[in-house]
Every structure is written in structure tokens, then in C-alpha cells.
Amino acid sequence: MIINLWYVAEWSETVKDKPVKTKVLGQDLVLFRDLTGKVQCLANVCLHRGGSLAGGWVNEKRDCVVCPYHGWEYDGKGKCQKIPSEGKDFTVPPRFRVDAYPVEERYGMIWVFMGDLPEEERYPIPDLPQYGDPEWRGLPAEYTWNAEAARVVENGIDIAHASFVHPVFGYPSTAPDNYIDNVEKHEWWGRSTNVMFPPQLKGGFLGWRKLIRKDKQETRVHPEWQLPGMVVRIQIDLRPGWQIVMFDANTPVDEHTTRTFAWQFRSFMKFKIFDKGSHKRLVTILEEDARIVEAANPYYLPETLANEVSVKSDKFMSTFRMARRKLIEEKGWHIDLDKRDSFKGRTVLTVPSPARREARENGQKWVFDAMPTIPPVKEPQALKAFEKEVVGLTTDSANSNESIVD
Template sequence: MLINLWYVAEWSDTVKDKPVKVKLLGQNFVLFRDQQGKVSCLSDVCLHRGGSLSSGRTIRDCVACPYHGWQFNGDGKVEFIPSEGRDFKIPDRARVDAYPTEERYGMIWVFLGDAPEDERIPIPEFPEYSDTANWRALHDKWDWKAEAARVVENGIDIAHASFVHPMFGEAETAQENHIKNVELHDFWGRSWNEQYPPELTGGFLNWRKLIRRDRQPTETIPTWYMAGMVVRIQINLNPRMSLIMFDANTPIDEHNTRTFAVQLRSFVKHPLFDAGSRKRLHKIFSEDQVILEQSSPNYLPETLANELSVKDDRFMSSFRRARRSLIEENGWLIDSAVVKAHDGRKSFAIPSPFRRERADLRWVMDPVPLVPPLTSAVKIVDQAELS
């Protein structure tokens, strides 16, 4: 699990007039709205006696701990301690970590880390989401008992469709599917693929067969983004009809992932068709779930040398290399083994931007332990990448 990335914490319409508890990167957080409607995200541990802030209530622009009523504003600073009265001078260190938030695409994005604003990997662009005249949006979510990086890699792996998803492929055409082009950047990548899927079926009087004939060449364009662990897949069914899947894959902890999914379609945009679209989406997720939750190891191997790769895997390998650079060069990987050793006995906090600015403060909670970056002398070199 990596810090210093944007992650989707919850759907926007879930956070209303009460605090909402969410879990990301193995840590608990509280989301709440102030009087202007802005969402704040704080560490969900009261620094006084460990109360869960998300079990409290909102009072004006603060969230109040249910244990002793301490009120925390959106910056994590204690504004009021009821037992001490209004005239009490609250010490500057009476604060918990607070994290930047943005609301986009119906989602609440939270930046979990202390990187300065100008150094943050940006939230992926999704311009089609606001183009309601040409696209119909369907929102859904899915939970996996699998690590987020595994879920991302599965999403951009076009080759598996011929064996896992009958809707998108057939084993007999697996060799014909091919990558046409790949575009790579530091923290995102895209590929263009041609596939030969079977004829679409279903719908009233089997109308979906009119969309695509059997083994009709179909362009599939998967994109991975490190920010949000996002997978975007665009499927151009024919020159006039396209589907877009935008999945933000949030690490709940090292074993579990929650996917916040937005599916767009450029055809049959009436809400009456949503039920069928949702059913097909769940079918695809269910087919992938069977594979991912039985894969070993649970985690994405840190080096390609631990799995045998072929030429068709080069696009997935680009995601692995980008992820590894954040681990080996930046040292952004949470040391889950150390966190687990303190489970139930000590609370940690993801370091926030203000913690970096005020390193002079004696913060009540220690920052979550990280795996140190590798020096150039001990960096892992994958022979598979060099072949």
C-alpha cells in the first residue's frame, strides 16, 4: 500500500450531515461536511483518549468526539474542549492529521500523504463524465479480497478476456488479439488493442446482437493511472457505440480492495437500460473475482523475476515498473508487517501535508512506518525486463 497518492474514499452523496467512517491503507478516517458543504477528512482517532471521531456528530464546521466532546475542525485542529471551557488556550499540538480532498465524478478523493501540492500525481481526467448529452453514467462498487495492485493489473490485462469473460472473448481467438500501440508516461499508461469477441446477445428480442457481429474487430483501449489506482477501459463496439469503464481501486488494507466504478455508455441512454448494464457489470466483476481471490500470492510480486512474463504482458509490466519506482526510489510503501506487530496496542497516522510543514510539533500519533527506499547499489534488476 502506497502513501502520497489520491484515493477515492466514498461516493459524494454518502457524506451528508453526519460523519462517515472509511478505511483506507489499513487506517481509519472520518469524512464530514462543514456548513459550506466542503468535505474534510481526518484521522479517525481522537488524540485525547482514542475515541472514534466518526461515531460522533458534526457541530457547525467541526466533528465532535463522542467520548468527551472535543471538537476538531477541517484542518484537524481542536477548536473546543468542553471540560475546559471557552477561555481555555488550546495547545497548538492538539490536532490530528487532516488530508486534502476533492470531489470529482461523484466521488470524494482524498490525498493520503505529505507530499507538497506541486509534487502530487494528479487525479485522472475523465471529461466524458460531465458530457451527459452523449453519455449515460452508471455508478457501482465492488469489494475484492485481493490487493489493489492485483486488481489494477487484472483490469488492464486484455489477454485474460478470452478465457475469463465469454462476453468479450473466446479461447479460439486468443492468438488473434493483439496490442497495436502503447503510450507510456511516468505515472500512467495507455494501450490500443484489437480483439475479436463473439456476437453480443441479450436484451428484448435479443436486440444486442445488432451491436456487434461474431468476431467483429473491436478496439479496446485500457489505461492505468497510479493516482487512485484507476483503470479506465474504453471499448468501441462499433463506429457509433462505445462503453467506458472508470474504476478507482481503493486499498482498504493489504488484503482487501474496494472498486468505485463508473460505467458510461454512448447508446441506449434511457434509465430503463441501467438494470441490464448493471447485471452485466456484476457478471464481469464476479468472473474476475473468482480468479483474483484464488491467485497466489495475494500481493503483486515486487519483481518480475518471481513470475514468468511474455511479450503480451509488456503493458501490465509498465504499471509494475511505475509502482516499483515509488517504492524503491521514493520509499512510499507502508511497512505492513510493523503495523501489524502493533495491532491493537498503538495507533498510527498517515503523515499529512501539515505534519511536514510543522515537523517541530510533538505530534501525538506517530506516522505510519514505511519501507525505506533502496539505494542504487541494492536495487532489484529484473532479468525479464532486460530480455
């Protein structure tokens, strides 16, 4: 699990007039709306005796969440503003504050930045231009996996598995014919174009979906990964002017659970009557993937390819692995799960927030200990070896027309 990235914490419609509890990166959070309607996000723990802020309420002025244990009030910046037992004239010390995380609402989702980077250094929230565009019909969906988020992302951008896991996307017999036409790789995102030969579509009133494409008709599919939000975006070009776009934000609830916040958009058949079938097909695809991913071994994404065999069709997935490894080995942003668990139940650990960084730079102390992370590697040999392995996959282009953009 990696800090200093944006993650989707909840749907916007879920947070109304009461505090809402959620979890990201194994840490409990509380979300609440203030008087202006802006969502605030704090570590879900009171400084005093560890009460759950999500079990409380928003005060009358709607500028603070109130701990249900002793009534301590915290504003959207995490500062304690009121301690009832100490009287109205009591001045709350500046040190009395919890971690508060930056929040943005986009695409009907609440995005929370889980880290302490200054705003100008953060990777951006991925774009979703189809959202709110009348030329597209969008459907939201949600799914919870018993799997690590990185495994879920890798599955989403793996086109080769479609011929075997998703009958709607491919035939096993056409797997050798599918190929990667182009790969574009950047620091925090990557995109590829794939040519596939899927089956003729089925279903719809009087079987109308079979008219969308012929059996084994050449189809271009464009998968994309983004580190912010652990996003997978896939565009399928069914025919000229007819596209499907799937946008999945895959939130690591903890190291064993991933919560997918999804949108599916279509540029055709935009009447509401077609929504039920589209939603059912989306959920079916997620369930087909989950049966495979949840049974994968090892449970976590391997650190290198040394104990795992990869082939040319894996090269796009490898760009995601390499970008993720750089965050771990070069930046030191991966949570140290072993060290975290050694403290479990004895102390509060929270992902450091921007305010905590400012306090540290000013020589001020923080009440709660920071969530431990694995330090950067001075000589990242594993990363260098991994990059060499990836290059080996991406330079073998004898039977394809791919290009790599770095």
C-alpha cells in the same frame, strides 16, 4: 499499500449531515461536511483517549466534528478547537491536532490525498470527461474484493485473460489472434491499444444487442492505468460512434481488501430502460474477475519476474508494475506492514498529512506516530532487473506493430 496518492474514500452522496467512517490504506478516517458543504477528512481518532470521531456528530456551527467520548471538537484542518472539561477560557495548545487530509469531490466520489506532499508535487486525479457529458449515459457501481489493490489493477488491464474469463469479451480459440497494437507509458499512467476478435453480443429486447457487431469482428480496446486512485479505465470501440467506457477507482481498504468505485458509460442506447441490463453485465464482469483474482497465488503482486513467467502479451501490465516499483524503491512510499503490525494495539499510527510535514519542518512535534514506510533503496537492483525484464518483453515486436513511448 502506497502513500502520497489520491484515493476514493467514499461516494459523495453518502456524506450528508453526520460523520461517516471509512478506511483507506488500513487507516480509519472520518468524513464530514462543514457549513459550506465541503467534505473534510481526518484521522478517525481523538487525541485525548482514542475515541472514534465518526461515532460523534458535527457541532452546531458545522465547522467541527465532535468526539462522543469527552466532547473534544476538531475542525477541518485537524486542529482541536474546544475541550469542554477545561472551560470556555481555556486556550487549546497548537500541538493538539490530528492528521487532516486534502479532499476533492469529483465524479460523485470523495477523493482523499493520503500523504504529506505539497500540492504542486502530487500526481493529479485522473480525468473522466464522460462524467456529466449529455452525450454519454453513466451508471455507478461498487464492488468489494478480497484481494490486494495492485492485483485488482493488473487484472483490469490484462486483455489476454478476457478470452478465458469473460465469455462476452472473447473466445479461447481467438486468443492467439488478439494483439497489442500500441503501448504508451508515462511516470504515473499508461495506455495501450489492443485488437481483439470477440463474440457477437447477446441479449436485449428481441435480441437487439446482436446487431452491435458481427461475430469475431475486429474490435479495438483501450485499457489504461493511473497510479492516483489505482484507476483502471477501459474504452471499447464497438462500432463507429458506439463506445463503452469503464472507469474503476480501486481503493486499498487494507492489504487484504479492495473497494472498487466504478462508472460505466455508453455513447449509445442512452435511455434509462437499458440501465438495468448494463449494470447487471458490469457486475457480472467484476464477479468473473474476482473468482480468479481472489484465488491468485502469491497473494501480493510479485516484486520481480524472477519467480513468475511472463510473455509478450504481458508487456502492458509490466509498465504498471514498473511504475509502482519506482514509488516503492525510489520514493519509499510503501507502508511497512511488518513494522506497522509490530505496534498494533499499542500506539496510534497515522499516514502523515501535509500539516504534519509543515510542523516537522518548523521543529514542532506531532502527537501520533507516523505510519512506517519502507525506506528508499540506495541501489535498487530489483528495480533495475525488473526494468531489464520489461524491456525484454517490449522489444520483441516481430509479430506486432507496437510502439513504446516513455
